[in-house]
Amino acid sequence: MRNLKEQHYFLERFQGSRPIQTFLFLYEGQGSRLFWSFLLYVIKVSPAVLLPIITARVVDVISTRAPLQHLWMWAVVMAILLVQNIPNHYLHVRYLSMATRTMENRLRAAICRHLQHLSIGFYNRTSAGSLQNKVLRDVEAIEQLTRILFDTGLGALVFIVVALVTTAIRAPEFILFYVVTVPAAALLVRSMRGALSDHNSAFRKELEAMSARIMEMTSLIPITRAHGLEDQELKRVSHTLDRVKEAGVGLDSINAMFNAVAWVTFNVFNMGCLIVAGYVYYVQLLPITVGDVVMLSGFFGSLTNAVINLINLVPQMSKGLEAIRSIGEVLESPDLEHNSGKAVVKGVRGEFTFQEVCFQYPDEDQHAIRHFNLTVKAGETVALVGPSGSGKSTILSLVIGFNRATCGKILLDGKNMEELDLRTYRRFLSVVPQESLLFEGSIRDNVTYGLGKVDEDRLLEALKDANAWEFIERLPEGLETRVGEKGARLSGGQKQRLAIARALIRNPRVLILDEATSALDTESEHLIQEALERLMKGRTTFVVAHRLSTVRNADRIVVLAQGKIEEVGPHQTLLEQQGLYAQLYNRQAGVHQIH
Incomplete structure (x- = not known):
């Protein structure tokens, strides 16, 4: 009875047309685990997040000839931050895993229970492979969406927040430089990589054509061998292989060019940030130290990577949200065999x-x-x-x-x-x-x-x-x-x-x-x-x-x-x-x- 109530509640709340709300619903009851996972993640990535700040302080210690114990103090701080990563990373993954695996189990159980109540007509119209894909791949895509949001997405947001807050304290006027240049650099690099998608698509089609031709060749081997057509068949396959080779070389060449241009573009912006920060320090437009110059330059690289990671999340998020819509085709199907509330059969004569x-x-x-x-x-x-x-x-x-x-x-x-x-x-x-x-x-x-x-x-x-x-x-x-x-x-x-x-x-x-x-x-x-x-x-x-x-x-x-x-x-x-x-x-x- 309890399972029936849970299933009814689950089906009421699951809405494939509203994937974001449904995604949040799927983690109902897992809030505390997700919170602890979030908190532990912030703590465990602190070495990478705080590295520009610590580097800046070390540079200041050296440039101002401060007491040597200050250098050892920052060394101890960094050592503690690095060592804490081990237990906190373990606990972060464990809490996140308990939440995602519980969601996976709950969702797969709900799909399997619902499949038992769908009519035979539904199965006549839906392939077994499609249903298997929904239970395995689509649920896995939602689980992967969670991990991406917590690792890549959360990490990017933490970097952005720490960089902006620290810059606001040390050199608030420099935030304007970030706001203008970081999105520009990130979008430019992203657009260069995005332009490769057409070439990747063309190469993938050639690979698919090659795969189909190889399968055709293997299936035709009895006929080919029986009629002595081995050489003709090899010529047909060789033509396909040559097309794949040409497409692959072209794709690799374009990849090389785009990657080089993207790398140069990113580093030009990064170098520009270093020069601007150095100039600001040199003429004392802002009251910053040599260490702050290093810190501001380091934050620029972190911010740009963080923005690129957030932009790259969009297609991966779309895949996870589309998986929710796909599962909705099963969980929201009205094609049910309606038995609830009907008379129970306790015996049958067979007339x-x-x-x-x-x-x-x-x-x-x-x-x-x-x-x-x-x-x-x-x-x-x-x-x-x-x-x-x-x-x-x-x-x-x-x-x-x-x-x-x-x-x-x-x-x-x-x-x-x-x-x-x-x-x-x-x-x-x-x-x-x-x-x-x-x-x-x-x-x-x-x-x-x-x-x-x-x-x-x-x-x-x-x-x-x-x-x-x-x-x-x-x-x-x-x-x-x-x-x-x-x-x-x-x-x-x-x-x-x-x-x-x-x-x-x-x-x-x-x-x-x-x-x-x-x-x-x-x-x-x-x-x-x-x-x-x-x-x-x-x-x-x-x-x-x-x-x-x-x-x-x-x-x-x-x-x-x-x-x-x-x-x-x-x-x-x-x-x-x-x-x-x-x-x-x-x-x-x-x-x-x-x-």
Whole structure:
């Protein structure tokens, strides 16, 4: 309950259209850690910030022949300032890390929780790679934005404040010189570097073209080798490589010129500051010392670098703020499966009644399902067949509750599914898809997924009924064998038998078989068909199968065409009617005879 309230509060406050306010909200509750991190940062960078001041005082000690102990005093001060950097840098990073990692964890948890509530339609429109990027890269970009602000941004501001305050005390009139020259120097240097972006972009495009050509070359190697076209292919690649070389040399040359000009420009301004400060001291326009001349010149360099760093922060900040907008596409998506407040399903008999059901996908002109009327008795097996695009998968999505009917009603045991909490209904449902979905883990973990601790006898019974035990007991590690990512260490038939075992162990009342045997060889299909017969016994089953020979024993076969029911009946009856089902069946039978 607490997590639900936290998630609701989080979603209310997160606004991708207002990234700055959202950025501040993400660190709600982390204020004290950020404050201590800020304070420790100011202390730990003090050696670099105060270096021009200490240098000035040392120069004054030497130039005025002051007592030697003054020199040792400044040496001790500098030593203390340098040594304190070690513990304070550690504590600064630790406090900042605790704040940013807490934010990362909180944001990623919120995204993952929200992903569990988004509709299947959302996932059909959004690539898995895009969602992974939001959870990993976008959250990381926000974390990097924080570190940049605290390290580069905060450091630049501290330098600016100390330089201006110290100058205001020692030579307030000199601030006007800073105000005019520092921004001019910084902007000039920045504009020179910025002018390189077009050349960098051109070079990057040549690199991308080269990468695409190399990938194309490697994919074509079997064809190239088979037709003896190696020399022609090398000529094509060589042309691309030459373009990259020319673009690279040009970019390096321009880089060299711009960097040299930027370096000279910066140092001309710096030298100008030194000359002006020296002149002011020489003619005593201001009451400053020799040390102050050194200090003012040192501050000019620090100020210019600080302003450049702040200017360079803008694109990096934009990247972090854009990441907040990107995450908002998920957290603010209205495409939710609404279950809260609806009736909890405590038991299922498995009777379904479809009353004038239709369904239309978003952005589609026509209905995928139209005027669908059907009553399925509890424990009955119904097969859905028909040409591609006839609406078979849409019916399964409606039964599972991935999609809700656009019009009409679907009754589950006499209750409108629109009024039910589908999460609780799905506890009584199992799906065996065409390609079984396994995760990196042991066979035991995959079969008992979501069930917690399962009795060993119950597990073995499910595996034996699924015809899976015969290959598992031959494995060196048995039930603890790791299946690899997506079950990569198992054959297609073995993965499918584990999927059946996963369904059996849940003892579902409603079963969905979606092309469960279509991708298997004859031997595997026989074992799985045998296991499916055990699984289907006494359960309401919806079967979609491409091979019509596998649905002959269904209680009823529903033949679909263009989203409408064309025929309904048992296998033999439909054959005798000589309708669409007979045409499809005879066509497949003819193909098999030819083979």
